[in-house]
Amino acid sequence: MTETNIIQLQGIEKRFGKFVAVSDLSLDLREGEFFSLLGPSGCGKTTALRMIAGFQEPTEGKVLIDGQDMEGMPANKRPTNMVFQSYAIFPHLNVGNNVAYGLRNRGISKSEIDTRVKEALEMVELGGLEARGANELSGGQRQRVALARALVMRPKVLLLDEPLSALDKKLREQMQFEMRHLQQSLGITFVMVTHDQYEAMTMSDRIGVMFDGRLVQVDTPQTLYAKPGSREVASFIGEMNFLPAEVTAETGDTFSISTPGFGAMKIEANPNVARHGRHISVGIRPEQLEIARHKPDGYDGTVQGVVRDVAFYGENVHYHVGVEGLDKPIAASVPNYFHTVDHAPGDKVWLGVQAASVIDLGEDKQTS
Amino acid sequence: MDDRPLSYPLEGTRAWGKSLAGLRSEKAKGLALSAPATVYVGFLVAAPLVILVAYSLWTQTYVSIDRTLTLANYREALTDPLVRHLMIRSILIAAAVTLATVALAYPIAYFIALKAQRKTLWLLLITIPFWSSYLLRVFAWKLILGFNGVMNSALLGVGLISDPLTFLLYNEFSVVLTLAHAWAPFAILPIYVSLQKIDPSLLEAANDLGSGKVQQFLRVTLPLTIPGIIAACLIIFIPTVGDYVTPSLVGGSDGKMIANLIQVQFGAANNWPLGATLSLLAMMSVGFVAILFVLSATGLGRRIR
Ligand SMILES: Nc1ncnc2c1ncn2[C@@H]1O[C@H](COP(=O)(O)OP(=O)(O)OP(=O)(O)O)[C@@H](O)[C@H]1O
Ligand SMILES: [Mg+2]
Numbered sequence: 001m002t003e004t005n006i007i008q009l010q011g012i013e014k015r016f017g018k019f020v021a022v023s024d025l026s027l028d029l030r031e032g033e034f035f036s037l038l039g040p041s042g043c044g045k046t047t048a049l050r051m052i053a054g055f056q057e058p059t060e061g062k063v064l065i066d067g068q069d070m071e072g073m074p075a076n077k078r079p080t081n082m083v084f085q086s087y088a089i090f091p092h093l094n095v096g097n098n099v100a101y102g103l104r105n106r107g108i109s110k111s112e113i114d115t116r117v118k119e120a121l122e123m124v125e126l127g128g129l130e131a132r133g134a135n136e137l138s139g140g141q142r143q144r145v146a147l148a149r150a151l152v153m154r155p156k157v158l159l160l161d162e163p164l165s166a167l168d169k170k171l172r173e174q175m176q177f178e179m180r181h182l183q184q185s186l187g188i189t190f191v192m193v194t195h196d197q198y199e200a201m202t203m204s205d206r207i208g209v210m211f212d213g214r215l216v217q218v219d220t221p222q223t224l225y226a227k228p229g230s231r232e233v234a235s236f237i238g239e240m241n242f243l244p245a246e247v248t249a250e251t252g253d254t255f256s257i258s259t260p261g262f263g264a265m266k267i268e269a270n271p272n273v274a275r276h277g278r279h280i281s282v283g284i285r286p287e288q289l290e291i292a293r294h295k296p297d298g299y300d301g302t303v304q305g306v307v308r309d310v311a312f313y314g315e316n317v318h319y320h321v322g323v324e325g326l327d328k329p330i331a332a333s334v335p336n337y338f339h340t341v342d343h344a345p346g347d348k349v350w351l352g353v354q355a356a357s358v359i360d361l362g363e364d365k366q367t368s
Numbered sequence: 369m370d371d372r373p374l375s376y377p378l379e380g381t382r383a384w385g386k387s388l389a390g391l392r393s394e395k396a397k398g399l400a401l402s403a404p405a406t407v408y409v410g411f412l413v414a415a416p417l418v419i420l421v422a423y424s425l426w427t428q429t430y431v432s433i434d435r436t437l438t439l440a441n442y443r444e445a446l447t448d449p450l451v452r453h454l455m456i457r458s459i460l461i462a463a464a465v466t467l468a469t470v471a472l473a474y475p476i477a478y479f480i481a482l483k484a485q486r487k488t489l490w491l492l493l494i495t496i497p498f499w500s501s502y503l504l505r506v507f508a509w510k511l512i513l514g515f516n517g518v519m520n521s522a523l524l525g526v527g528l529i530s531d532p533l534t535f536l537l538y539n540e541f542s543v544v545l546t547l548a549h550a551w552a553p554f555a556i557l558p559i560y561v562s563l564q565k566i567d568p569s570l571l572e573a574a575n576d577l578g579s580g581k582v583q584q585f586l587r588v589t590l591p592l593t594i595p596g597i598i599a600a601c602l603i604i605f606i607p608t609v610g611d612y613v614t615p616s617l618v619g620g621s622d623g624k625m626i627a628n629l630i631q632v633q634f635g636a637a638n639n640w641p642l643g644a645t646l647s648l649l650a651m652m653s654v655g656f657v658a659i660l661f662v663l664s665a666t667g668l669g670r671r672i673r
Contacts, residue, residue: 054576150576150577
């Protein structure tokens with residue numbers, strides 16, 4: 001596979017007065033990938049995207065698209081197109097003219113415009129809706145028009161700013177799959193901004209996690225989930241139980257730890273965390289824990305506790321289990337196999353975990 | 369104890385509220401709620417209009433009014449070349465005033481809505497001319513444009529001209545200039561509102577889809593402000609056709625308009641029936657031109673893609 005970097009961000013920084021919205025962002029995006037910028041509200045995702053689109057110039061650093069420096073290049077000359085969070089459908093134009101808007105800037109013949117608009121609308125399953133007014137569309141249809149309007153331009157990179165956040169849950173999930181399929185069949189690079197971790201994980205090839213204007217980790221969804229680079233990332237993506245641990249022995253890529261409760265275990269070092277001290281923090285995903293009435297066999301670590309809360313989610317059941325020696329209860333999530341909730345608050349239960357599921361999160365900054 | 373006198377007014381309101389709530393359709397409710405305004409407008413607009421129509425069908429005979437119904441006034445007005453001339457000139461002057469005002473107002477509104485930092489301050493500044501009376505402003509223009517006025521003195525002083533300019537005052541030009549200045553805020557405000565309502569991401573989307581600044585303006589900003597432009601045009605055009613203060617003060621004989629003729633009929637000429645006829649004809653012409661304008665402007669707006 002030959003991989004070319006369609007977009008290169010080289011140490012870009014954006015300041016608004018004294019406020020630093022994006023700092024020292026370096027990132028290479030591969031041709032044809034679906035990349036998501038994920039982070040909490042206000043972390044600078046939109047600002048980063050707008051610097052690629054050309055609506056904002058970086059204070060420092062360079063944006064390269066297809067190897068070409070974009071400095072001073074206005075948005076209308078860049079080979080990118082954007083799907084806006086508000087969709088920005090032109091209210092004075094009907095669907096067909098909205099989609100044709102960009103093509104008309106290019107001096108393309110009328111007949112070609114018509115066929116391309118038709119194709120684009122069929123692609124987003126809005127075929128035949130050309131004459132519909134912009135104000136006569138549902139939220140989902142507006143989203144599709146915005147998508148068609150950008151894709152009809154055949155951009156090298158499609159930029160999407162929280163494209164699904166205005167839709168309800170069902171429609172959002174459906175659009176996640178549709179957009180993913182569209183991206184794969186067109187082979188266009190998609191860069192999506194979102195604060196929804198599930199959206200980022202289900203759609204993306206790679207995810208960049210941002211906090212406070214900094215890009216803290218870039219990885220595939222699986223790696224981000226299994227080997228987060230920090231406590232911050234670990235708690236932002238999915239749920240995580242954090243435990244303090246002490247390193248007792250270190251041998252190459254594995255080391256022995258002892259944790260309150262689960263006791264001694266031998267775990268794998270996480271290459272994404274920078275440095276290990278003696279006191280580290282480890283993480284366990286709730287779904288990696290076994291919960292049972294009797295001490296379960298075949299687990300590397302087990303601990304006894306008392307059920308505090310039970311939450312029934314339908315597809316699975318969450319238990320919060322208080323364990324002696326830990327200030328926070330441990331969350332365990334069990335698939336709802338037999339439509340039964342096996343434990344009630346106050347029950348004495350055992351928790352079991354495999355060493356492979358215990359994630360090394362590096363130095364514990366909140367050492368007690 | 370008898371508490372009936374106390375309960376009377378309450379019962380009355382309750383009954384009124386009940387009958388309002390009890391009105392079946394939205395339409396009936398709407399009618400009930402707009403009734404006071406309808407009565408008010410009826411007295412102040414419809415009644416005078418009826419009187420005007422009645423007068424236009426009567427005739428003046430030296431001292432008294434002949435009340436036999438006739439279309440003679442209309443025949444006279446429609447065949448008199450002076451009337452036609454003044455009517456056309458009034459509409460043309462009003463059109464020129466409208467054009468000049470909107471052309472001046474648009475950039476100002478654009479600046480305030482999209483570029484200025486202190487919008488409220490700017491809007492306040494725009495209304496400053498209103499702080500003095502309209503008549504004073506017209507006289508001020510007279511002082512500026514007159515034979516010995518500010519403009520001529522300045523130009524003479526600088527040495528650009530050797531004799532005072534005479535084309536500045538007492539013609540169509542001075543009427544247009546004075547009215548354009550007087551109407552400016554009325555044009556700025558509706559255009560400002562329509563510009564203010566434009567979602568900035570629409571402009572960015574246009575830019576993103578390949579439009580430069582000019583295309584972005586012509587294909588997105590302008591069509592979205594057409595309602596504001598139409599409102600501004602109507603607000604200015606309609607009263608301008610019937611204006612008579614400005615033409616009589618700064619218009620001279622070249623700047624006279626239809627309203628000046630109407631005023632003469634009700635005053636010096638003492639021919640109320642003809643005055644009423646001219647008023648109605650002026651109203652109809654204005655209405656006709658305004659409708660034509662609204663239709664063509666919206667139609668043009670729709671063609672922008
Ligand atoms: N034009 C601007 N002037 C000043 N500050 C700005 C400007 N644009 C953004 N900011 C600030 O920069 C920070 C990042 O903004 P940005 O819009 O990139 O956030 P975001 O990550 O997209 O958040 P959200 O998920 O809420 O959309 C915010 O604190 C915001 O207040
Ligand atoms: Mg944002």
